[in-house]
Amino acid sequence: MNLELFSQKLIGDDSLSVTKIIDRLAAWLSQQEDRGAGEAVACLLATRDDRVAEFAAQYLALLPRLHAEKNRVAQRLRGDESLVPAASRLVPWLSEQLLGEMIDDYLGSGEPYGPLFDIIYEVGLYxxxxxxxxxxxxxxxxxxxxMMSGSPDDYVPGFVDRWRRAQKAGALNLLARMRTEAAAQALLGLRADFSEPAEWETLVEMAGRLPDADERSGYAPASMGSVVDRGESPHVMGGSYPGELPLCPVCEKAAERVLTLSAAExxxxxxxxPSFFWYTCACHALDFVTVKLAPTGLEVYYGPQGTAPEDNGHVVPGERxxxxxxxxxxxGISLDGTGGNSRHQVGGLPRWITPAPHPRCPxxxxxxxxxxxVDSGPTPFGHLAFEGTLYGFWCDACHVSSVQHQA
Structure with missing residues (x-):
């Protein structure tokens, strides 16, 4: 059985939700030698079924790299208006030449919300x-x-003038979403205009600077992340973590290590x-986890800590x-996020669901x-067990990590 037939069988089963179809397709594909990349590509080069194309492209987008294959698939999907929306999932890997041709297709179509709109939406982000x-x-x-991301510096004076003449908060919001040094410096110079420091700090950090230090609010360069099997990358997800862990203050279930970044790599x-942790329960007692990575183990702020029982549950599906x-x-992407799209990131600036100030080191x-x-959504090994997005922050001087959750 090939991917097209297997997909159609699952799609035709009314008892299966979209999430279950995605996970069953992933379980079948991920067992193949190349993690199912070849099967997904072959399906996308042949199918005429838009539903099959959507599921196959969604899975292919979970796999890292494969630029040539993803460009080949997108070029083929481009030729069929019923299939081309599926290619939007592959935009982060597509060449500028192919994207330019797709933009020309869109502008020439005269349909602002036609089949190519999803492509244009993703191009705007990436x-x-x-x-x-x-x-x-x-x-x-x-x-x-x-499209505010990376806007020309000559936009800056106009936004600042609109703010000073009419106190238009939207002008400063747009200024921050430019994500440029010129925008950040302009916002740093407006501190005296704000009675609430949190609002000003959020804008400055969104633009790319810390409010209280001469540093960027993120690290460069930015990388996209894809969940792979343990051993395929030095940056560890899930699995056991030695010593005590943060505990939920309601049910006392232990948090799980979501991600440990290898500084050397x-x-x-x-x-x-840095290591980042999140709760395995559904109590939603806290929307953050803050820990210090001390020589003797974790020191947890703002909550209890202890050891994890064997049946503790997991956030990450397996050791990845x-x-x-x-x-x-x-x-940095200027449009706010939604969560649930498996768009993981290391470095760069956060794509908040709701813009907020960065946490402060305790x-x-x-x-x-x-x-x-770490975004929620599917992986080749099953869904991550949370909703929304987990944002990881790090104080390098104090070795303190903080995870902030939004959904």
Whole structure:
């Protein structure tokens, strides 16, 4: 049985939810020698079924790299208006030449919300510079908002003037979403205009600077992350973690290590390997986990700690790892996130679901730098067991990590 037939069998079973179909397809494909990449590509090069194409492209997007294969698939899907929306999942890996041709297809179609719209939406997130020359022809508000990332510096004086003349908060929101040094410096100069420091700090950090130190609010360069099997990357996800762990203050179930980054294998310098934790229960008692990585083990702030029982439950499906590859938008995506799309990231700036100030280190009191985010959604090994997105922050001087959860 091939992927097309297996997909159609699952799609035709009314008892299966979309989540169950995704997980069953992943379980079948991930057992293949190449983790199912060849089968997914072959299916996408042949299918005429838009439902099958969507599931196959969704799975292929979970796998790292494979640029040539993803471009070949997208080129084939481009030729069929019923199939081309599926190619939107592959936009982060597509060449600028192919994306430029797809943009021309979209503009030439005269359909603002036609079959190619999903492609344009993703291009706005990952390659906004390719769309910017066509700004006047883009009608969708979200796509135009996404295109704020990397906007020209000559936008800055106009936004600042709008703020000073009419106190238009939206002007500063747009300024922060430019994600550029010019925008950050302008916002740093407006501190006296704010009675609430948290609002100003959020804007400055979104633009790319810390409010209380001459540092970027994230680390460069930015990388996309894909969940792979243990041993395929040095950045560990799930599995056991030695010593005591944070405990839920309600049910006392232990948190699980979601991610440990190997400092030696990162493209930016850190003095230790940050580890990030999240709760395995559904109590929702706290929306953060903050720990210090001490020589004797974890020291948990703002809650109890203890050992994990054998039946503790898991956030990550098995012992896995996070493979990294360059992110196409190094400045940072401007449009707020939604969670549930398996869009993991290391370095760069956070794509908040709801913009918020960075947590402060409980040791030194300074704002912490963003270092990673783990999104909810499917993996080749099953779904991650939380909703929304986990944002990981790190104080390199104090070896303190903090996970903030939004959904």
């Amino acid at each position: 390659q906004p510079a390719l769309l910017r020359p066509h700004l006047s022809r883009i009608e969708d508000a979200d796509v135009r908002f996404a 990162l493209p930016f310098p850190l003095s230790a390997d 790892a996070l493979a990294l590859e360059p992110h196409p938008n190094q400045l 040791e030194c009191g300074l704002a912490m730098r963003f270092v990673a985010s």
